[in-house]
Amino acid sequence: MPAVxxxxxxxxxxSKVTGQARYVADMVxxxxxxxxxxxxxxxxxxxxxxxFELDDGFTVVTAADVPGHNRVAxxxxxQPCLADGRVEHAEEPIALLAHADRLALARAVxxxxxxxxxxxLDPRDSAEMFKRIEIAKGSLEQGFAAADLIVEGExxxxxxxxxxxxxxxxxxxxEDGGITVAGSLQCxxxxxxxxxxxxxxxxxxxxxxxxxxxxxxxxxxDYPSIIAGHAALLAWKARQPxxxxxDRQEDMAATTKRHPAVIRHRTGLTRDGRLVAMDIDVLLDGxxxxxxxxxxxxxACLHATGAYRCDHVRIRGxxxxxxxxxxxxxxxxxxxxxxxxxxxxxxxxxEALGLDPVALRERNLLxxxxxxxxxxxxxxxxxxxxxxxxxxxxxxxxxxxxALRGTSRGIGLALFFHGAGFTGSGExxxxxxxxxxxxxxxxxxxxxxxxxxxxxxxxxxxxxxxATALDPSxxxxxxxxxxxxxxxxxxxxxRTCMVVxxxxxxxxxxxxxRLGSLTPEQxxxxxxxxxxxxxxxxxxxxxxxxxxxRGSAYGCYGYGCDVAEVEVDxxxxxxxxxxxxxxxxxxxxxxxxxxxxxxEGGSAQGVGYAVLEDVVMREGRMANxxxxxxxxxxTLDTPAMDVVLLEHPYAHGPYGAKGVGExxxxxxAPAIVNAIRTTGLxxxxxxxxxxxxxxxSCASR
Amino acid sequence: MRFTLNxxxxxxxxxxxxxxxxxxxEEFGLTGTKEGCGEGECGACTVLxxxxxxxxxxxxxxHAAGHDVVTIEGVPNAETLRETFVEHGGTQCGICTPGLIxxxxxxxxxxxxxxxxxxxAGNLCRCxxxxxxxxxxxxxxxxxxxxxxxxxxx
Numbered sequence: 001m002p003a004v005x006x007x008x009x010x011x012x013x014x015s016k017v018t019g020q021a022r023y024v025a026d027m028v029x030x031x032x033x034x035x036x037x038x039x040x041x042x043x044x045x046x047x048x049x050x051x052f053e054l055d056d057g058f059t060v061v062t063a064a065d066v067p068g069h070n071r072v073a074x075x076x077x078x079q080p081c082l083a084d085g086r087v088e089h090a091e092e093p094i095a096l097l098a099h100a101d102r103l104a105l106a107r108a109v110x111x112x113x114x115x116x117x118x119x120x121l122d123p124r125d126s127a128e129m130f131k132r133i134e135i136a137k138g139s140l141e142q143g144f145a146a147a148d149l150i151v152e153g154e155x156x157x158x159x160x161x162x163x164x165x166x167x168x169x170x171x172x173x174x175e176d177g178g179i180t181v182a183g184s185l186q187c188x189x190x191x192x193x194x195x196x197x198x199x200x201x202x203x204x205x206x207x208x209x210x211x212x213x214x215x216x217x218x219x220x221x222d223y224p225s226i227i228a229g230h231a232a233l234l235a236w237k238a239r240q241p242x243x244x245x246x247d248r249q250e251d252m253a254a255t256t257k258r259h260p261a262v263i264r265h266r267t268g269l270t271r272d273g274r275l276v277a278m279d280i281d282v283l284l285d286g287x288x289x290x291x292x293x294x295x296x297x298x299x300a301c302l303h304a305t306g307a308y309r310c311d312h313v314r315i316r317g318x319x320x321x322x323x324x325x326x327x328x329x330x331x332x333x334x335x336x337x338x339x340x341x342x343x344x345x346x347x348x349x350x351e352a353l354g355l356d357p358v359a360l361r362e363r364n365l366l367x368x369x370x371x372x373x374x375x376x377x378x379x380x381x382x383x384x385x386x387x388x389x390x391x392x393x394x395x396x397x398x399x400x401x402x403a404l405r406g407t408s409r410g411i412g413l414a415l416f417f418h419g420a421g422f423t424g425s426g427e428x429x430x431x432x433x434x435x436x437x438x439x440x441x442x443x444x445x446x447x448x449x450x451x452x453x454x455x456x457x458x459x460x461x462x463x464x465x466x467a468t469a470l471d472p473s474x475x476x477x478x479x480x481x482x483x484x485x486x487x488x489x490x491x492x493x494x495r496t497c498m499v500v501x502x503x504x505x506x507x508x509x510x511x512x513x514r515l516g517s518l519t520p521e522q523x524x525x526x527x528x529x530x531x532x533x534x535x536x537x538x539x540x541x542x543x544x545x546x547x548x549x550r551g552s553a554y555g556c557y558g559y560g561c562d563v564a565e566v567e568v569d570x571x572x573x574x575x576x577x578x579x580x581x582x583x584x585x586x587x588x589x590x591x592x593x594x595x596x597x598x599x600e601g602g603s604a605q606g607v608g609y610a611v612l613e614d615v616v617m618r619e620g621r622m623a624n625x626x627x628x629x630x631x632x633x634x635t636l637d638t639p640a641m642d643v644v645l646l647e648h649p650y651a652h653g654p655y656g657a658k659g660v661g662e663x664x665x666x667x668x669a670p671a672i673v674n675a676i677r678t679t680g681l682x683x684x685x686x687x688x689x690x691x692x693x694x695x696x697s698c699a700s701r
Numbered sequence: 702m703r704f705t706l707n708x709x710x711x712x713x714x715x716x717x718x719x720x721x722x723x724x725x726x727e728e729f730g731l732t733g734t735k736e737g738c739g740e741g742e743c744g745a746c747t748v749l750x751x752x753x754x755x756x757x758x759x760x761x762x763x764h765a766a767g768h769d770v771v772t773i774e775g776v777p778n779a780e781t782l783r784e785t786f787v788e789h790g791g792t793q794c795g796i797c798t799p800g801l802i803x804x805x806x807x808x809x810x811x812x813x814x815x816x817x818x819x820x821x822a823g824n825l826c827r828c829x830x831x832x833x834x835x836x837x838x839x840x841x842x843x844x845x846x847x848x849x850x851x852x853x854x855x
Binding site: 012023634638 | 734735830833
């Protein structure tokens with residue numbers, strides 16, 4: 001049986017279903033100190049004094065204790081690990097306490113005095129931008145001159161909390177003049193780099209080990225660098241292990257969220273529905289520090305047109321600083337915001353033209369040979385037409401839409417895409433490495449890609465089994481421990497299976513040639529140890545210019561089409577999502593069962609984004625930082641789902657695989673809002689909470 | 702205070718208001734029961750108290766005195782569920798899984814999908830969208846039924 005294309009049971013399943021899998025909170029050993037973070041209660045100002053009322057046994061750390069550079073090393077150099085004299089957002093860490101007794105820690109009193117300064121809480125009021133982008137193709141003037149009709153609209157999306165069920169946590173242990181940090185995280189080498197900078201230590205004195213991780217969704221991409229820094233500073237000073245374990249409230253209030261967005265479209269169309277000009281303005285709320293915002297903006301802009309061709313395009317994007325907790329990575333990374341706007345706008349354009357929404361999309365969707373806004377020529381795997389056709393056929397979309405007309409039910413559709421892997425020249429700059437080590441019974445995968453629930457361990461083992469012609473059970477996957485594995489880049493951007501998987505496929509093919517007819521045991525006995533390493537190689541023709549934003553923005557794109565059926569309660573405004581069909585082109589499903597799980601889970605998060613998940617900010621702080629009043633989908637909120645996998649292989653993915661982790665979250669919100677639209681409600685903001693639905697209902701009367 | 706934990710009598714000197722969650726995890730080392738929210742919303746800490754699922758983060762250990770507590774480590778008749786959760790995508794990151802298996806273990810054979818949804822409405826999963834969990838429970842029930850009726854196949 002071939003290893004690839006088979007729904008093998010996940011290798012970490014047995015430990016997870018028995019409760020034996022050990023997450024960071026399960027690993028606290030006797031002698032470990034617990035930690036508490038003292039945070040800013042104001043959005044902006046100077047710190048005029050910090051006074052501690054503490055009993056014995058406390059370790060206290062402030063910015064003055066940082067042995068290296070007090071920065072969270074990521075893209076820019078603007079975020080302190082601990083506030084030094086001033087705060088730029090509420091919940092900003094100011095001081096750290098550690099103590100053996102959690103009650104003593106909770107009882108400790110710390111007074112922080114501030115001289116508050118005016119805060120900017122709305123990105124539309126901000127004068128400071130972390131990044132601006134402009135993408136231009138053709139001539140807008142020429143495009144609009146050819147238009148019979150111009151459709152305009154503004155669309156807004158809110159924050160969204162990743163809400164992994166395991167809150168953030170790390171344990172730092174001082175060892176041999178260095179530090180080891182173990183924790184719940186996605187990117188061991190991001191944390192490694194941040195700790196070297198913060199502690200002023202050489203790389204070999206810092207070790208980062210991922211523990212079993214209870215969900216990430218981007219939330220554990222960049223924030224672990226901060227929390228690991230805090231734990232390390234305390235452990236460094238206390239000369240003892242220190243555990244920083246956030247509770248849910250702290251996790252929700254302090255850590256990163258999806259960037260809120262305000263997106264404006266001005267679109268020129270001919271009477272028969274051809275897109276002739278697209279002028280798009282993207283504004284993101286970055287929060288108080290740069291974090292990953294420039295790259296999130298980049299991805300938002302690169303997905304802003306939707307999966308459509310148009311000769312005359314201008315996309316202008318900016319990400320604003322506000323005095324709110326920094327926003328960061330969340331599955332989709334800018335694309336869900338952009339595609340929500342593009343796809344709701346598309347339905348409004350269809351209405352304005354008196355065209356059916358499927359026909360308008362068929363007319364304009366991307367096809368092989370078309371060029372994107374950046375001039376990337378799409379290859380044969382461009383499957384926008386195929387996913388749309390399958391979704392329309394499978395749901396009998398047009399007939400169902402007619403049947404529901406005039407009722408409180410509606411059916412809507414969204415066509416979407418997602419660029420897989422790092423944006424632009426990102427993969428080239430990462431230059432990821434991965435290795436295979438021969439063992440007496442098979443091989444061991446050495447990669448820093450983390451298992452966060454998506455099935456990394458299983459899928460990578462399947463790719464290696466296929467390439468080496470070994471049985472999948474003969475492939476071990478080493479722990480994501482910087483002392484053992486090379487830097488394969490971060491576990492983000494739908495890149496693990498597609499990019500790291502392909503590096504491992506190449507390792508596997510080399511290893512298979514080296515083995516020849518020998519078994520691993522025979523080889524080791526005859527020739528000694530064997531480790532095969534490979535590095536990312538940029539596929540030919542993949543050129544990108546970071547300055548002009550021209551070229552191939554992504555190695556490839558996945559395409560998807562979602563159809564949602566909803567029921568709107570006219571009295572309460574509550575929206576129930578009844579059914580969701582997701583047709584997704586995944587290139588090649590390495591493990592169809594795991595891929596299905598990604599699509600179902602990502603779609604459910606998209607349903608939450610569309611109708612439930614409302615982060616309420618007051619004075620720059622999350623006012624509903626609790627699961628009681630920030631609702632994510634339960635079993636009763638999640639629709640029946642029909643998932644269809646299409647396979648249009650990507651020439652440079654392992655066995656044709658495209659990235660799949662993020663794409664499913666791009667579709668549900670626009671499909672659901674377009675479904676609500678057919679009941680007569682003109683909604684342009686999400687989440688479509690009952691309050692917003694009733695507002696739209698009043699406005700439409 | 703004495704209670705029964707996974708079928709064995711135990712004795713604790715914990716404060717009567719200590720959370721049952723902390724007592725099973727810290728005093729008895731049963732770390733399969735997870736804390737996701739600490740306010741009874743996520744169900745990651747689901748245990749059985751006299752056979753009924755409860756959130757161990759909301760139960761003071763005094764309430765367990767004299768009663769029967771079962772955690773993921775001791776949940777009876779869950780072998781089939783454990784198998785089907787792995788086979789059908791019922792577990793991904795795994796942090797909610799122990800609570801879900803404990804809650805699923807008391808869903809009666811023959812439950813409809815609607816019954817299953819109602820029974821699990823207090824258990825949040827952020828990874829699966831719940832679909833794999835429904836498949837796993839349906840498969841477990843079918844497998845148990847087939848075992849109970851020799852000759853019948855799934």
